[in-house]
Amino acid sequence: MFDINEMKKNVSDKFGKASENKFESNITKTKDEPIKTTTTSTQLASIGSSIHFKGELTGEEGLIIDGRVEGTIDLKGNQLIIGNNGKIKADVFAQTIIVNGSLTGELHGKERVHISKTGKVQGNIFSPRVSLEDGAKFKGSIDMSDVKNEKPQSNLQDNQLKRA
DSSP states (O other): OOOHHHHHHHHHHHHOHHHHHHHHHTOOOOOOOOOOOOOOTTOEEEEOTTOEEEEEEEOSSEEEEOSEEEEEEEOTTSEEEEOTTOEEEEEEEEEEEEESSEEESOEEEEEEEEEOTTOEEESOEEOSOEEEOTTOEEESOEEOSSOOOSOOOOHHHHHHHHHO
């Protein structure tokens, strides 16, 4: 690292006292601080329009779906965006769910569910906050009570717990 006092002395020795003032006015002192790098959790994974997935889809990050998904989507505390080309036949569990494409199934939004003007939903919505844009298509029921929006255990797991 540079020592500012030593630099001023070197300039002063080479160019005399008059140059020292000019030199000092152009220097800004900075602290030796590490460069901070941060990653944002707003980065989303994506399923493209040519992808067709069947089964249980789980993840620990947000997701954009422009393809076709059938089954169950469980993104825990993350965001799910169904793109304009997305076609979903699944029960969905996420923090926030935004529907721009079409979805058939139950939506469990822990924080909110939003259906845009291009969105089509057929199924029930469970979320404390629900919004539908003008032009959105929706057929089903909405439950905005304080219900747990977590994926229920399977019947097999329930039976095993009862036996124990």
